[in-house]
Amino acid sequence: MIQSPKQPADPGSFFLADRQTDPETLRGHDFSSGAVFLLDKPAAWSSFRVVGLVRRLIGIKKVGHAGTLDPMATGLLVICTGRATKSVSVVQDGEKCYEALVQFGASTPSYDAETPPDITAPAAHITPEMIRDCLQTKFTGLIWQQPPMYSAIKVKGQRLYKLARKGVEVARKDREVMIHEVRLEDYDAETAQARLQIHCGKGTYIRSLAHDLGIALGSRAHLTALRRTRTGPYMVHNALTASELVSRFNADDLINLS
Numbered sequence: 001m002i003q004s005p006k007q008p009a010d011p012g013s014f015f016l017a018d019r020q021t022d023p024e025t026l027r028g029h030d031f032s033s034g035a036v037f038l039l040d041k042p043a044a045w046s047s048f049r050v051v052g053l054v055r056r057l058i059g060i061k062k063v064g065h066a067g068t069l070d071p072m073a074t075g076l077l078v079i080c081t082g083r084a085t086k087s088v089s090v091v092q093d094g095e096k097c098y099e100a101l102v103q104f105g106a107s108t109p110s111y112d113a114e115t116p117p118d119i120t121a122p123a124a125h126i127t128p129e130m131i132r133d134c135l136q137t138k139f140t141g142l143i144w145q146q147p148p149m150y151s152a153i154k155v156k157g158q159r160l161y162k163l164a165r166k167g168v169e170v171a172r173k174d175r176e177v178m179i180h181e182v183r184l185e186d187y188d189a190e191t192a193q194a195r196l197q198i199h200c201g202k203g204t205y206i207r208s209l210a211h212d213l214g215i216a217l218g219s220r221a222h223l224t225a226l227r228r229t230r231t232g233p234y235m236v237h238n239a240l241t242a243s244e245l246v247s248r249f250n251a252d253d254l255i256n257l258s
Contacts, residue, residue: 008086008087008088008089009034009086009087009090010087010090011036011078011080011087012233013034014035014036014080014083014084014087015033015035015036016035016036017035017036017037017038017240018037018238018239019038019238019239019244021248027249031059031060032060032062032081032082032083033082033083034080034082035058036078036079036084036087036091036234037054037080038076038234038239038240039054039077039078039079039241039242039245040075040076040077040236040240040241040242041069041073041074041075041076041077041242042074042242043072043074044072045242046071047065047068047077048065050065050077050079050242051065053242053245053246054079054081057245057246057249057251057255058081058249060081060082062081062082062085063079063081063085064079064080065077065079065088066078066079066080066092067092067231068152070112070207071114072112072113072223072225072226073225073226074228075098075226075228075239076228076229076230076235076236077228078232078234091231092202093202093232094231094232095200095201095202095231095232096199096202096228096230097197097198097199097230098197098198098206098226098227098229099185099195099197099198099225099227099229100195100198100206100223100226100227101193101194101195101196101223101224101225101226102195102196102213102214102221102222102224103192103193103221103222103223103224104123104126104193104194104219104220105120105122105123105192105221106120106121106222107119107121107211107214107220107221107222108222109149109150110148110149110207110222111148111150111205111208111210111211112150112210112223112224112226113222113223113224114150117222119220120220121218121219121220122218122219123219123220124189125218126187126189126192126217126219128184130217131187131213132184134216134217135182135183135184135196135213139179139182139212139213139216141178142176142177143176143177143178143179144174144175144176144177145174145175145177145205145208145209145212146172146173146175146208148160148205148207148208149161149164149169149170150164151205153172160172175203177202177204177205178201178204179198179199179200179204180199180200180201181197181198181199182196182200183197183198185197207222207226210222211223242257
């Protein structure tokens with residue numbers, strides 16, 4: 001008899017640690033039994049640093065995040081502990097929402113502001129109408145995009161970002177991703193900056209979207225700010241900041257967040 005593969009645990013069945021959680025209840029929870037933390041990642045922090053902070057506060061090693069955020073980005077990072085780590089894949093498969101700031105007129109090797117511009121191009125011809133039309137016709141629905149060289153994807157056992165830092169570029173396979181909706185919220189023609197709202201599926205690189213949008217509009221572009229506002233059913237307005245999390249554990253005098 002062929003057994004069905006075991007389904008991952010439902011993250012909603014575990015203890016939820018967010019802004020509504022009573023601090024005393026939080027401190028008294030057995031985190032090895034499973035918990036889902038909603039955290040608002042600070043800018044300049046790696047996702048792994050957030051995991052390390054949670055490990056230190058709760059005293060167990062079995063902690064993992066459900067979807068990396070680049071150091072430059074801020075916003076919702078879902079952290080699973082103990083038995084809830086088995087539900088990480090379920091959270092990762094959930095739809096995501098982002099707020100993004102795109103700078104037209106220059107591209108960068110990393111597709112964001114973490115590296116200096118490598119190619120410049122005119123942007124004065126770009127209008128809000130052009131951006132909206134391009135987003136609707138070329139960047140909505142199922143689209144193909146190439147991951148940035150500065151990414152954690154492995155090619156022949158090596159992380160792409162490690163190769164990129166050595167000045168090595170390798171071929172990357174295009175990936176099909178789902179963009180449910182991408183909306184232009186504002187465009188400043190003077191600075192050539194666009195503010196976008198994006199609702200997308202698993203595996204979407206917002207940096208690649210910004211890069212490709214610039215080329216599609218006859219210019220160049222890169223991402224200058226990114227904030228994740230939703231992952232599946234979880235919303236950033238319910239997330240704890242790093243300082244709030246430390247305070248809930250009465251650890252302000254023990255942990256330096258600077």
